[in-house]
Amino acid sequence: MSDEVIVSVRDVHKTFTVTKTPGMVGRLRGTRKEVNRIEVLKGVDLDVHKGQTVVILGSSGSGKSTLLRCMNKLETIDSGRILVNGHMVGYEERGGKLVDEKASVTAQKRTDLGMVFQQFNLFLNKTALGNVMAPLQDVKKMSRPDAEQHALENLRRVGLLDRKDNYPSKLSGGQKQRVAIARALAMDPSVMLFDEPTSALDPELVEEVLAVIKAIAAQGTTMVIVTHEMQFARDIADIIVVMDQGVIVEKGTPNEVFFKPKHAKTYALLKRSGLAVEPPAA
Amino acid sequence: MLAAAPIVIQLALGAMALALVLGLLVALARISKSRILRGIALVYVEVMRGTPLLVQLVYIFFVLPAIGVNIDPVPAGILGLGLNYAAYLSEVFRSAILSVEAGQTEAALSLGYTPGKALWKVVLPQSFIVSLGPIGNYFIAMVKDTALTSVIAVTEILKTANIINAQTFETTQVYTAAALLYLLISLPLSRIVSALEKRARIHV
Numbered sequence: 001m002s003d004e005v006i007v008s009v010r011d012v013h014k015t016f017t018v019t020k021t022p023g024m025v026g027r028l029r030g031t032r033k034e035v036n037r038i039e040v041l042k043g044v045d046l047d048v049h050k051g052q053t054v055v056i057l058g059s060s061g062s063g064k065s066t067l068l069r070c071m072n073k074l075e076t077i078d079s080g081r082i083l084v085n086g087h088m089v090g091y092e093e094r095g096g097k098l099v100d101e102k103a104s105v106t107a108q109k110r111t112d113l114g115m116v117f118q119q120f121n122l123f124l125n126k127t128a129l130g131n132v133m134a135p136l137q138d139v140k141k142m143s144r145p146d147a148e149q150h151a152l153e154n155l156r157r158v159g160l161l162d163r164k165d166n167y168p169s170k171l172s173g174g175q176k177q178r179v180a181i182a183r184a185l186a187m188d189p190s191v192m193l194f195d196e197p198t199s200a201l202d203p204e205l206v207e208e209v210l211a212v213i214k215a216i217a218a219q220g221t222t223m224v225i226v227t228h229e230m231q232f233a234r235d236i237a238d239i240i241v242v243m244d245q246g247v248i249v250e251k252g253t254p255n256e257v258f259f260k261p262k263h264a265k266t267y268a269l270l271k272r273s274g275l276a277v278e279p280p281a282a
Numbered sequence: 283m284l285a286a287a288p289i290v291i292q293l294a295l296g297a298m299a300l301a302l303v304l305g306l307l308v309a310l311a312r313i314s315k316s317r318i319l320r321g322i323a324l325v326y327v328e329v330m331r332g333t334p335l336l337v338q339l340v341y342i343f344f345v346l347p348a349i350g351v352n353i354d355p356v357p358a359g360i361l362g363l364g365l366n367y368a369a370y371l372s373e374v375f376r377s378a379i380l381s382v383e384a385g386q387t388e389a390a391l392s393l394g395y396t397p398g399k400a401l402w403k404v405v406l407p408q409s410f411i412v413s414l415g416p417i418g419n420y421f422i423a424m425v426k427d428t429a430l431t432s433v434i435a436v437t438e439i440l441k442t443a444n445i446i447n448a449q450t451f452e453t454t455q456v457y458t459a460a461a462l463l464y465l466l467i468s469l470p471l472s473r474i475v476s477a478l479e480k481r482a483r484i485h486v
Contacts, residue, residue: 072392103396111394121389125408135393138403180389187393 418475
């Protein structure tokens, strides 16, 4: 582990605006739209160092997935800064304000972040090998043989070489997720983002995916993982971050967070997953 | 009358090619961020679907010359059929594009595809597979609609039948033969379409 910061999050705020079509009463009154504003991120700071595995815990709605998705600008931010390798992804600063940068520049920067989704999102019309090869050819402009060789290496890393010619419809959930991991890894990103990688899996398939993620972490890959798997979090994390209602309420090593939780929310999470310890001194 | 069959194929293939390209462009315009593009595309679709194809063909062949645009019968037929079917195909493409899960685009973006490239390389190939069935059905419908071009002097099957009928008065035989000829063209087409659809749909 080094001091080099790969992802730096500074005072990030984000608000979701939900517009609802007005009901009959609203329409009669002439209300055009009902607007709900939800503050999902209320000033988040986080540093991810090179080689580190940071796990973000929190109940649903705490903003953890949103924070992850803001890192590669799948979600926009309202204010604050997120730097990846020293560069903002998706924005440039003009007169102290965030302005959208050119889509092609954002795309280029996104190759530095590999993302694994809850729903796998494999390209359905491509085989496992085709999925891993596609971005290598389309984005990295590798030749077909080079892309194929590189893709095969990465399928081997996730133990799916024998499934390379299967389409997603012929893969189990766990296998799909491992292909998705191989696809992201093959791009050689400087950080891997995992957005609840096992939440959509049948219980018996969770372990194979977690094992792959652990193996990758052991190879020194920098990662940020959003998960509900507490045991896994404790095993894999260098730093555990607990979020609640859009803010980070606790941050520390697994030992600190699991055995000496300082925040009531952390304790509640631990208790719910059967890993309860002494409640924090009030 | 058999000699008119190639004309029908020519009309249908030419018009379908035009309808596919234009239909895709219209579909992209309808889902674009630009209000102006969306507006133009919507007006196009509504006008083309809201007026009879027969009227559109007549318009192209008889009204356009009045403003100095003269088009030969076959190109006029291809143009009329193509413009009309583009409107229907654009709706097929639009719903097919929207049916591809947002996660596919997100995955592509996260891997460094630009939004345009994600659409072209990831979303469109999948929506095309979904569209194959409806496209095939419209193609078969178009083969039959080529009969309408008889009114703009295209010597296709129906026109030929009219001519033969005028000479021989063998009305029953002539028009039965014409109908059978259409059937002879469309039946194999529908078999090909369902086979194609079956093959393509296996994985998606």
